[in-house]
Amino acid sequence: MHPVIDQLRAIVGSQGILYEQDELFVYECDGFPIAKGIPLAVIFPTNTQQVADCVKVLNQHNLQIVPRGSGTGLAGGAVAYDRGVIISLSRMKKIESVDLDNRVAVVQAGVRNLALSDSIADTGWRFSPDPSSQRASSIGGNVSTNAGGINTLKHGVTVCHILGLEYVLPDGKICTSRAEPIYDGIGADLTSLICGSEGTFAIVTRIWCRLVVNPKYFRTVYAVFGSTSDACKTVSDVIASGIVPTSMEMMDAGMIQAVESAFHFGFPSDVAAMLLLEVDGIDQVLDEELASIVQLARDNNAGDIQQCSDPVRRAELWTARKKAFGAVGRMSHSYCTQDACIPRSKLPEAMEHVAKLSEKYDITITNVFHAGDGNIHPIMLFDEDDPGQVQQVLLLSKELLEYCVDIGGTITGEHGVGVEKLHLMDKMFNRNTLDLFLDVKKTFDPDQRINDAKLIPSDKTTIELLKPIAANIPGGAL
Amino acid sequence: MPEAVTDNNVIQINNAENPTALQALVQRCTKEDLPIIDYGFAHTNLGHPAPSKHVKLQQHGQVIEHYERDLTVRVAAGATFGHIQAQLRPTNQFLPVDADADLTLGEVINHNVYGPLRVKYGAARELLLGMRCMDGTGRDIHTGGRTVKNVSGYDLTRFMVGSLGQMGIIYEATMRTYAIPQHILRLTLRIDDPAWLDTHLSNWLLDVSAPSTLALAYEEEHWTLQIAYFGTTTGCNIQHRALKSFWESSVPEPQMVQLDEYLDESSQHRAWRRQASTLVKIIVPPATTGSTCLDLVSSTRINAALRFDVLPVHGCILVGGDLPAAQAIMLDKQINQIIAQVGGVRQWHARPLGTNSIAPFGPAQPDWSILKKLKDTMDPRALLNRGRFLETESSLH
CATH class of the missing domain: 3.40.462.20 (Vanillyl-alcohol Oxidase; Chain A, domain 3)
Structure with a gap:
């Protein structure tokens, strides 16, 4: 047994550490199961001081440290390589305070996203970020990846809702950034820099969350189209009109059929695409706003358009969207979800390009995505036991992401880089910028001991995925 | 680039036409140990005074590209809000920041300028999507982009909001725009x-x-x-x-x-x-x-x-x-x-x-010690707005 185990156990107690081989398999990967590594141990601190004490001990042994929230990440960011030790924040799940006068909640990093909003459900306020993993994912994890979600179109991504952070540096020092219930500090916005850093600077332990009004009134509509292009054009027209829906999601024919055959929501099965849109705001105004959107859909040859303000039907529609990934599992044993973001005006041509790539590589692709944000998620269906197909998926992914960068987009809109997209970072950024990223990383972590070689290429650690990119991603992954 | 000596100690640079010119300026200032001061239009008296001998940078600029259908705009950071709003207005769009017509976009980002519009539209943190800047070593840095969601790489874009021009010279920025309210x-x-x-x-x-x-x-x-x-x-x-x-x-x-x-x-x-x-x-x-x-x-x-x-x-x-x-x-x-x-x-x-x-x-704020280290990383000779806010080892010596 490694001598560090006893030292760690002394800090977190015997119930706060796993180190037996058979217990560690659960932690060999996150939601991107191609990236795998068995940690030396997994520890479960319950407070910040324990995290700091553990980090100091791990430093004495020169061990890699990998922070982990709920393990729902989709890019391999929480995988421990080189027998590193995972520090799981999952037992730091205390909502420490809710201050409605200042509209701030202070939570430990392991608090689940939905747990915070549920805890204040009767107050009229909520924590806005809503990744589809929100039932499981932790707020610390959301901070780590600057998570998106369905309503980010109107209400913004995670960083827009984070006021301050407490974090443990790689030397064990506990620090805070703008950690009072104040909305601005003095100097560069360190909180924003740490958000989305995928646990490569420090371990975030406490979060000051901004609370926003939970909208009371909604209108939801779905419109079906005879062509994907018409649906994309509608999205582009809605954005260009200046209307900001709460969310604007799209499913293509393959996905509609999969959802319908799995869950029987009553969607037509002979259409090419469906848009699911929602607006929120002042009750008496919503019909007016929705009418403008419906007209734009009609102008783009929408077929059936169904509107609803009935909460039950609304819940059904969003359940359909969120269950899309469960339905994919019925279509194919193996599938790989890509994540890229493009300018919204480019959606029609981008979706045409996706179809061409599908044909070129002979890989079936189905789509369900955050159309209003231009955040596409082509899902490639394949057989992971067929090395030829796996190779095709890899090549297709690379060509698709490079195309997205070429049309002004990015290699990831919300899932993060992790280890999955490290090889594309030099397509995305020039050499100077990559060098600066590494310099900034070393400013926080001079020995490159925290989650090294995640998010940015490292000059110390090389990670090679043993198997190509291919994943059976759990339902609700987007 | 246009240059004028306003007195024995201050060299006025009225524009850096392109990144190459800006890079040359940084290299020259590094060689001569000349701080580059850009305190902006409305923040001249903020913080400690400028060192007596310095290069005073005043950038000009314009809207580079307006992606009208995406509701985003790419702007040279020296463009004033008067210019930006005038360019956007014919398309029924605007940049929702309470900034005077004389303020440049760079100044708004460097000082996190906001006003009552923040209630509805947020501040620079919410509006800023991408950036091109020059760090204190003369590196041409591109971060973020023109999409409304982007989690590739470190978010040095939003990091620059409120940085008081100490971490880099912002050269251009891409921002969200909004439709003018009916x-x-x-x-x-x-x-x-x-x-x-x-x-x-x-x-x-x-x-x-x-x-x-x-x-x-x-x-x-x-x-x-x-x-x-x-x-x-x-x-x-x-x-x-x-x-x-x-x-x-x-x-x-x-x-x-x-x-x-x-x-x-x-x-x-x-x-x-x-x-x-x-x-x-x-x-x-x-x-x-x-x-x-x-x-x-x-x-x-x-x-x-x-x-x-x-x-x-x-x-x-x-x-x-x-x-x-x-x-x-x-x-x-x-x-x-x-x-x-x-x-x-x-x-x-x-x-x-x-x-x-x-x-x-x-x-003094708890994050200043880390900010000082980051200042040393991005501007090791403390060229940028030297002495104004964070006193690093380099600026003290």
Whole structure:
């Protein structure tokens, strides 16, 4: 047994550490199961001081440290390589305070996203970020990846809702950034820099969350189209009109059929695409706003358009969207979800390009995505036991992401880089910028001991995925 | 690039036409150990004074590309808001920042300039999507992009918001734009007790009458709330009617205004437009904003000389006026006492002569030690706005 185990156990107690081989398999990967590594141990601190004490001990042994929230990440960011030790924040799940006068909640990093909003459900306020993993994912994890979600179109991504952070540096020092219930500090916005850093600077332990009004009134509509292009054009027209829906999601024919055959929501099965849109705001105004959107859909040859303000039907529609990934599992044993973001005006041509790539590589692709944000998620269906197909998926992914960068987009809109997209970072950024990223990383972590070689290429650690990119991603992954 | 020696010590650079020219400037300044100072138009007196010998950089710029259908715009950071808004207006779009026409986009980002529009549209953190900048070693850095979601690489884009020009020279930025509201209603309410906001603002924000923009002002010994509703005609009228119920006392009829008029009027009310000798920005927890204002007015007994421009939703208080040094020092002492009780920060944008004892920024923040290290990483010779805010080893030597 490694001598560090006893030292760690002394800090977190015997119930706060796993180190037996058979217990560690659960932690060999996150939601991107191609990236795998068995940690030396997994520890479960319950407070910040324990995290700091553990980090100091791990430093004495020169061990890699990998922070982990709920393990729902989709890019391999929480995988421990080189027998590193995972520090799981999952037992730091205390909502420490809710201050409605200042509209701030202070939570430990392991608090689940939905747990915070549920805890204040009767107050009229909520924590806005809503990744589809929100039932499981932790707020610390959301901070780590600057998570998106369905309503980010109107209400913004995670960083827009984070006021301050407490974090443990790689030397064990506990620090805070703008950690009072104040909305601005003095100097560069360190909180924003740490958000989305995928646990490569420090371990975030406490979060000051901004609370926003939970909208009371909604209108939801779905419109079906005879062509994907018409649906994309509608999205582009809605954005260009200046209307900001709460969310604007799209499913293509393959996905509609999969959802319908799995869950029987009553969607037509002979259409090419469906848009699911929602607006929120002042009750008496919503019909007016929705009418403008419906007209734009009609102008783009929408077929059936169904509107609803009935909460039950609304819940059904969003359940359909969120269950899309469960339905994919019925279509194919193996599938790989890509994540890229493009300018919204480019959606029609981008979706045409996706179809061409599908044909070129002979890989079936189905789509369900955050159309209003231009955040596409082509899902490639394949057989992971067929090395030829796996190779095709890899090549297709690379060509698709490079195309997205070429049309002004990015290699990831919300899932993060992790280890999955490290090889594309030099397509995305020039050499100077990559060098600066590494310099900034070393400013926080001079020995490159925290989650090294995640998010940015490292000059110390090389990670090679043993198997190509291919994943059976759990339902609700987007 | 255009260059002029304004006196023996200051070399004025009026523009750096392209990144290569900017890079050459940084390299030259590195070689000659000449700090590059860009304090902007409205923040000249903020923080410590510039070193006596320096290069004064004043960038110019313009809208580079407006992605009209994406509601985003790429702008050279030296472009003024007057220019940007004028370019966007024909497409019925605008950049929702309360910035004077003379302010450049770079200055707005460097100083996180915002006003009442932040209630509806957020501040630079929410609007900024991508950036191109030059760090203190002359590296041409591109971060973010033109998409509305992007999590590739470190977010050095948003990191630069409020950085006081210390981490890099912003060369261009890509921002979100918004459609100009169809209808704007504006009204002003007298309020006797601003502390009412501390306990009632959250409830108000939950109500239909929640304002799209909100400011509290104190002038000539009266407090007023400046409220605006942005939206459709129907929506604005509904909100105004709801305000009558919520407010429980008489509410004046609103004035319908165009966006330009709203922005112009808002601009006149911003403290930093006036050439006051004293101007301090205080950030406190929002639920203490009203009581902090009252405390300052009652304790300093210099209220007649002061004007308060307050953003209650964000706890931001701008206090300005023409004060003699002794009163400014007393004001600072009072602010520090209040911050010690309720939390917060303050920064002096303008101090009258004879007030060197007032620290321009404070109290010291827990993240400054990390920011100093990052300053050393991004600007190891402390060329950029040397000495203004974070004193690093390099700047001290």
